[in-house]
Amino acid sequence: MNFLPGKRGRVAVIGAGPAGMAAAMSVHQAGHDVVLFERYPQARPAGNILNLWPAPIKALGLLGVDTEDLGAPCASEFRNAHGRRRVRVELPEHVVRDYGGGFIGLLRPDLYERLLAALPKDVLHVNHTVERVEQDESGVRLHLSDGRIHEADVVIGADGIDSLVRRTLWGESPKREHNLHIFGGYTFDESVAAEPGLCIVSHNRTVQGSWTAIRNKGRGGFQWWVLEAFDASREFTGDLHSSATALGEAFPHPLPQLIAATDPAYVQRWAIRDRKPLKQWSKGRATLVGDAAHPTSPYAAYGAGMATEDGYFIGRRLAGVDLSDYTQVRQALDAFETPRKPHTARQSQQAYVLGQVFHHAPRPLRPIRDAILDRTPLLQKVVGEATPGEIIKQLGEIDRAEARFAAVPGVGEADGTAS
Known part of the structure; x- marks a missing residue:
C-alpha cells in the first residue's frame, strides 16, 4: 500500500x-478529520456496572484517556454456591504488575466521563440522527434527520445492537434471545466486610451470583450481579431490589450483604x-465496531472492552x-x-454457551454438570487457561499495532494524546 504522508481523509462515526x-x-x-454523530442529547451509558480487561485499559491510555485509578484491579475466580473454587484465572507476572489482575471493576458512567474528556474538540455532534x-x-x-x-470517505458504524449501518450493509438479522435476565448494582457502604481485589463469579444450580471490587472517583466499593433464566416473552413486573435480594440469598x-447495602436507586x-x-x-467504505459488529452477552463481561479495542x-x-x-x-478495512x-x-x-450451560440445562443433568465442574479441570481449561491466553494475545496485538502506527510517515503530528 502506498501511503501518502499528510493526506487527510474524512471519517464519520455513528454512535x-x-x-x-x-x-x-x-x-x-x-491524522484524519473525524465527526462523531450521536442521536441523543448527550453520550450516555446504557447501564451502571462494568468490568474491563487489561487490553482495553492499555488501548484507552494510548488514545489519551486518563486511566489513572480508573477501576479496581481484581484477580478472578469461579466458585460454586458454597464458596468452593472451581477456577482461578492465573496471569503472567508482567500483566499483574501492570494492571493488577484480569478484571478491572468500575462504573460505566466513569468510563464515559473520561472518554468524553479525551475527545478532540468539536468532534462530537449530539442530537444528530x-x-x-x-x-x-x-x-x-x-x-441526517434535519x-x-x-459526506465522508469512510463511515464507522458504532451504533449498537440495533445498528442502522449493519442493516444497511447486511440486511435484517434476528436477535438471539438468551432467555436470561440480570440484576446488577453497586455500593460504597464501608460496613460490608468484602475482600478487595477480587472478582468472584459463583453459581448454584440455577443462579449466577457474583461480585467484584470497583473504584470510582477515588472511592473503593463493590459491584454485584445476579442472573437467572427468564422467558423473554414475559413482561417483568417485580421490584428490582427485592428480586435481586431473593436471588442472592443462596450465596x-x-x-x-452487598445487595442489602445497595440503594434501590442503584439497581x-x-x-x-x-x-x-x-x-x-x-463492505465498500463502511465498517462496524462494537455491538454493531458483535453484540455480546454480559455473561462474558467483555462487550465494552471489545468495543473499545x-x-x-x-x-x-x-x-x-x-x-x-x-x-x-478496502485493504485497510x-x-x-x-x-x-x-x-x-x-x-x-x-x-x-456459558449462559445455556449454567441456566438452561435440564433439571436431571444439573447435578452431573456441577459434579463435573467441581471435580474435573474442565472449567479451568475452558475459562481459567483460555482467558489469560486471550488477554496476552490482545496486549500483543496492541503492541504490534503501535509499532505499525509509529512507522507510518506523517502521523507524528497527530500522535500522542488527543487535544
Missing part, C-alpha cells in the same frame, strides 16, 4: 458509546440477548491510508476486521 468514542480518538490520532447511509466507490453520504447530507457472604435489570457473529463486518484498532489501520483511494480503503473477527466471535459465542 458515541465506547466503540464510537475510541474510534473517533484513534482516527483523529491517525442519521436516517440513511449511501455509498459508492467515490464516497459515503449520511442523510435534511442535511454529510455466601458477602453477596447478600438495574436488563434482559440478555445478542446476534450471531457476522462473517464479514465491512475495535475503536482503537480501526484508527490504527487507517493511519497513513489515502482515504480517497477506494482500493486502499479488511486488515482491521480479519484479526478481530475470531477473537470477538469466540467471546460472544462463549458467553452464549
Whole structure:
C-alpha cells in the first residue's frame, strides 16, 4: 500500500458509546478529520456496572484517556454456591504488575466521563440522527434527520445492537434471545466486610451470583450481579431490589450483604440477548465496531472492552491510508476486521454457551454438570487457561499495532494524546 504522508481523509462515526468514542480518538490520532454523530442529547451509558480487561485499559491510555485509578484491579475466580473454587484465572507476572489482575471493576458512567474528556474538540455532534447511509466507490453520504447530507470517505458504524449501518450493509438479522435476565448494582457502604481485589463469579444450580471490587472517583466499593433464566416473552413486573435480594440469598457472604447495602436507586435489570457473529463486518467504505459488529452477552463481561479495542484498532489501520483511494480503503478495512473477527466471535459465542450451560440445562443433568465442574479441570481449561491466553494475545496485538502506527510517515503530528 502506498501511503501518502499528510493526506487527510474524512471519517464519520455513528454512535458515541465506547466503540464510537475510541474510534473517533484513534482516527483523529491517525491524522484524519473525524465527526462523531450521536442521536441523543448527550453520550450516555446504557447501564451502571462494568468490568474491563487489561487490553482495553492499555488501548484507552494510548488514545489519551486518563486511566489513572480508573477501576479496581481484581484477580478472578469461579466458585460454586458454597464458596468452593472451581477456577482461578492465573496471569503472567508482567500483566499483574501492570494492571493488577484480569478484571478491572468500575462504573460505566466513569468510563464515559473520561472518554468524553479525551475527545478532540468539536468532534462530537449530539442530537444528530442519521436516517440513511449511501455509498459508492467515490464516497459515503449520511442523510441526517434535519435534511442535511454529510459526506465522508469512510463511515464507522458504532451504533449498537440495533445498528442502522449493519442493516444497511447486511440486511435484517434476528436477535438471539438468551432467555436470561440480570440484576446488577453497586455500593460504597464501608460496613460490608468484602475482600478487595477480587472478582468472584459463583453459581448454584440455577443462579449466577457474583461480585467484584470497583473504584470510582477515588472511592473503593463493590459491584454485584445476579442472573437467572427468564422467558423473554414475559413482561417483568417485580421490584428490582427485592428480586435481586431473593436471588442472592443462596450465596455466601458477602453477596447478600452487598445487595442489602445497595440503594434501590442503584439497581438495574436488563434482559440478555445478542446476534450471531457476522462473517464479514465491512463492505465498500463502511465498517462496524462494537455491538454493531458483535453484540455480546454480559455473561462474558467483555462487550465494552471489545468495543473499545475495535475503536482503537480501526484508527490504527487507517493511519497513513489515502482515504480517497477506494482500493486502499478496502485493504485497510479488511486488515482491521480479519484479526478481530475470531477473537470477538469466540467471546460472544462463549458467553452464549456459558449462559445455556449454567441456566438452561435440564433439571436431571444439573447435578452431573456441577459434579463435573467441581471435580474435573474442565472449567479451568475452558475459562481459567483460555482467558489469560486471550488477554496476552490482545496486549500483543496492541503492541504490534503501535509499532505499525509509529512507522507510518506523517502521523507524528497527530500522535500522542488527543487535544
